[in-house]
Amino acid sequence: xxxxxxxxxxxxxxxxxxxxxxxxxxxxxxxxxxxxxxxxxxxxxxxxxxxxxxxxxxxxxxxxxxxxxxxxxxxxxxxxxxxxxxxxxxxxxxxxxxxxxxxxxxxxxxxxxxxxxxxxxxxxxxxxxxxxxxxxxxxxxxxxxxxxxxxxxxxxxxxxxxxxxxxxxxxxxxxxxxxxxxxxxxxxxxxxxxxxxxxxxxxxxxxxxxxxxxxxxxxxxxxxxxxxxxxxxxxxxxxxxxxxxxxxxxxxxxxxxxxxxxxxxxxxxxxxxxxxxxxxxxxxxxxxxxxxxxxxxxxxxxxxxxxxxxxxxxxxxxxxxxxxxxxxxxxxxxxxxxxxxxxxxxxxxxxxx
Amino acid sequence: xxxxxxxxxxxxxxxxxxxxxxxxxxxxxxxxxxxxxxxxxxxxxxxxxxxxxxxxxxxxxxxxxxxxxxxxxxxxxxxxxxxxxxxxxxxxxxxxxxxxxxxxxxxxxxxxxxxxxxxxxxxxxxxxxxxxxxxxxxxxxxxxxxxxxxxxxxxxxxxxxxxxxxxxxxxxxxxxxxxxxxxxxxxxxxxxxxxxxxxxxxxxxxxxxxxxxxxxxxxxxxxxxxxxxxxxxxxxxxxxxxxxxxxxxxxxxxxxxxxxxxxxxxxxxxxxxxxxxxxxxxxxxxxxxxxxxxxxxxxxxxxxxxxxxxxxxxxxxxxxxxxxxxxxxxxxxxxxxxxxxxxxxxxxxxxxx
DNA sequence: CTGAAAGCGCTTACAG
DNA sequence: CTGAAAGCGCTTACAG
Numbered sequence: 222x223x224x225x226x227x228x229x230x231x232x233x234x235x236x237x238x239x240x241x242x243x244x245x246x247x248x249x250x251x252x253x254x255x256x257x258x259x260x261x262x263x264x265x266x267x268x269x270x271x272x273x274x275x276x277x278x279x280x281x282x283x284x285x286x287x288x289x290x291x292x293x294x295x296x297x298x299x300x301x302x303x304x305x306x307x308x309x310x311x312x313x314x315x316x317x318x319x320x321x322x323x324x325x326x327x328x329x330x331x332x333x334x335x336x337x338x339x340x341x342x343x344x345x346x347x348x349x350x351x352x353x354x355x356x357x358x359x360x361x362x363x364x365x366x367x368x369x370x371x372x373x374x375x376x377x378x379x380x381x382x383x384x385x386x387x388x389x390x391x392x393x394x395x396x397x398x399x400x401x402x403x404x405x406x407x408x409x410x411x412x413x414x415x416x417x418x419x420x421x422x423x424x425x426x427x428x429x430x431x432x433x434x435x436x437x438x439x440x441x442x443x444x445x446x447x448x449x450x451x452x453x454x455x456x457x458x459x460x461x462x463x464x465x466x467x468x469x470x471x472x473x474x475x476x477x478x479x480x481x482x483x484x485x486x487x488x489x490x491x492x493x494x495x496x497x498x499x500x501x502x503x504x505x506x507x508x509x510x511x512x513x514x515x516x517x518x519x520x521x522x523x524x525x526x527x528x529x530x531x532x533x534x535x536x537x538x539x540x541x542x543x544x545x546x547x548x549x550x551x552x553x554x555x556x557x558x559x560x561x562x563x564x565x566x567x568x569x570x571x572x573x574x
Numbered sequence: 575x576x577x578x579x580x581x582x583x584x585x586x587x588x589x590x591x592x593x594x595x596x597x598x599x600x601x602x603x604x605x606x607x608x609x610x611x612x613x614x615x616x617x618x619x620x621x622x623x624x625x626x627x628x629x630x631x632x633x634x635x636x637x638x639x640x641x642x643x644x645x646x647x648x649x650x651x652x653x654x655x656x657x658x659x660x661x662x663x664x665x666x667x668x669x670x671x672x673x674x675x676x677x678x679x680x681x682x683x684x685x686x687x688x689x690x691x692x693x694x695x696x697x698x699x700x701x702x703x704x705x706x707x708x709x710x711x712x713x714x715x716x717x718x719x720x721x722x723x724x725x726x727x728x729x730x731x732x733x734x735x736x737x738x739x740x741x742x743x744x745x746x747x748x749x750x751x752x753x754x755x756x757x758x759x760x761x762x763x764x765x766x767x768x769x770x771x772x773x774x775x776x777x778x779x780x781x782x783x784x785x786x787x788x789x790x791x792x793x794x795x796x797x798x799x800x801x802x803x804x805x806x807x808x809x810x811x812x813x814x815x816x817x818x819x820x821x822x823x824x825x826x827x828x829x830x831x832x833x834x835x836x837x838x839x840x841x842x843x844x845x846x847x848x849x850x851x852x853x854x855x856x857x858x859x860x861x862x863x864x865x866x867x868x869x870x871x872x873x874x875x876x877x878x879x880x881x882x883x884x885x886x887x888x889x890x891x892x893x894x895x896x897x898x899x900x901x902x903x904x905x906x907x908x909x910x911x912x913x914x915x916x917x918x919x920x921x922x923x924x925x926x927x
Numbered sequence: 928c929t930g931a932a933a934g935c936g937c938t939t940a941c942a943g
Numbered sequence: 944c945t946g947a948a949a950g951c952g953c954t955t956a957c958a959g
Binding site for chain 2: 929932934937
């Protein structure tokens with residue numbers, strides 16, 4: 222396939238409108254932009270001329286002149302398939318869109334799952350067609366952050382980037398603290414044979430969650446299995462843990478999707494959750510209350526995260542320096558670490574363990 | 575919240591590069607665009623100067639001059655939440671992105687779930703910042719298609735728009751034929767007490783599927799319940815059908831998501847599918863094989879649909895007139911209308927009905 | 928192979 | 944309140 226050069230399309234310009242209205246283009250421009258100091262008579266003439274000529278301002282010319290576009294990009298470093306498989310993305314996109322909408326800026330999503338798409342996104346940002354950009358899920362291996370960090374445009378990353386953090390802003394849940402508290406919750410149940418299912422080793426956030434887990438279990442060597450944040454990888458990891466020969470009575474899983482997968486595996490083997498093995502996830506995504514047993518998890522406050530992301534991007538556009546914000550997480554207790562009613566389960570739990 | 579006017583950021587221009595390289599800006603432009611007829615010496619000087627000055631071409635200036643942007647928009651008339659709830663969107667977006675990638679054009683997604691977002695998307699297209707646009711799920715009530723149809727930019731709609739079809743291209747599954755064949759499949763099972771769960775009445779495609787259903791059942795008055803294409807609305811509609819007092823032994827559901835919801839309701843009530851009631855959906859989305867019993871459905875060939883959408887947009891950009899394409903559907907038989915093995919179920923089916 | 932020049936369509940001080 | 948003019952940063956015939 223080849224690029225088709227667009228046919229020239231006739232469009233009326235500001236000069237056409239000016240001629241039709243019998244005014245100068247300066248006056249047309251002033252009414253198009255709602256500037257004051259235009260006589261009612263001129264305004265009416267221009268408005269009529271705009272209609273008559275079917276005029277629309279040319280965005281390239283306007284932005285070139287204004288030196289900004291009033292648009293920001295949201296770069297998603299995933300294929301559409303993976304994007305749609307993880308409910309967190311919906312929450313993040315919706316949050317950013319909702320906050321940004323009130324600011325008068327417009328948003329364009331750039332899917333950057335393939336190398337070509339990443340190159341296009343980088344080009345778009347480097348060429349100054351957007352005033353700023355959000356970056357979601359920047360896997361280290363792509364080096365996209367590195368290339369973008371030299372762009373002359375403010376950047377806000379969702380999550381903690383592994384490298385080049387000085388020139389960009391980021392906002393993230395407090396991963397270490399969240400993972401530590403999740404693990405302590407498991408410990409508080411009286412469980413002592415803990416394991417963890419980690420996210421991809423190349424994602425900084427995944428490493429931090431593992432670190433928080435280690436903080437909580439102290440000096441004991443961690444029993445771990447790595448997944449890639451997908452549901453099926455959680456099943457596989459759980460199976461490896463189960464078949465490893467280690468005794469396990471509780472697992473901290475680095476995200477809800479993998480926790481759901483772990484639950485699938487446990488359910489398949491007839492292992493009772495939480496009686497035999499307690500499970501805690503991370504995210505409180507839409508899947509957490511939907512699985513059976515429902516999933517205890519550390520809630521990421523994406524509403525606060527996205528609000529802060531927008532705030533930092535706007536600040537960056539206004540000339541402020543990059544800033545880093547950590548947002549706290551909340552423990553949400555559900556069936557996978559508790560019974561219902563709580564008391565009943567607790568006593569049952571004490572008897573069986 | 576208010577708009578922050580961006581601080582002026584220093585960026586080197588083509589003149590800076592020309593000065594640093596000791597050539598004219600014409601020459602710089604030629605090497606930036608890979609044009610022939612540049613001496614190796616000049617090329618090297620320019621390349622060094624580009625690096626030294628950290629130069630990037632300004633997209634607005636380039637596009638203003640070139641009169642096209644090499645970018646197309648994909649307008650999604652849904653909130654991010656709904657977008658992510660329906661697996662069809664992922665398939666469509668991924669399909670368009672994949673085909674478009676090979677053409678050298680870049681893609682930007684515009685979420686147009688709210689009135690403000692729709693206004694932004696329309697503005698973006700009217701201002702000629704994209705060379706063309708895809709439109710997905712254009713609910714009639716928004717009038718977005720109407721506003722866009724006067725834009726001086728080719729448009730390709732996914733699905734059959736209810737109005738203004740002359741100025742835009744569209745590609746759609748053959749809804750009428752698909753629905754008719756789905757219903758005939760139900761009839762071929764020996765079922766005679768049919769009902770249908772329809773999509774939203776304001777969506778043209780939903781009306782066409784109902785029409786196809788009516789074609790198949792002939793003169794009998796259709797028993798219908800309307801949903802809104804979500805899973806939960808399918809449950810509700812199924813419940814209404816069940817509580818209506820009509821005898822029902824087979825249901826054509828206008829999409830898979832609602833069919834899954836119908837299955838939920840049937841499972842809850844302990845009604846056996848397909849023994850007591852057979853169910854057929856529409857789409858063959860990822861949920862169809864995932865539910866239990868797995869769902870018989872009419873497959874929409876989204877790979878062909880998206881390929882054709884890109885083809886038509888490119889053709890439109892090249893100056894060709896709008897065109898309309900209908901793509902055929904395929905019957906995919908699974909458990910919800912058949913047993914496994916087939917023979918076993920068939921005999922069982924004959925005995926119980 | 929290269930430079931000088933025109934022009935893409937706007938906005939915005941600057942005079943008046 | 945309004946017009947004439949400059950200029951945003953490019954690309955592309957046009958000469959040479």
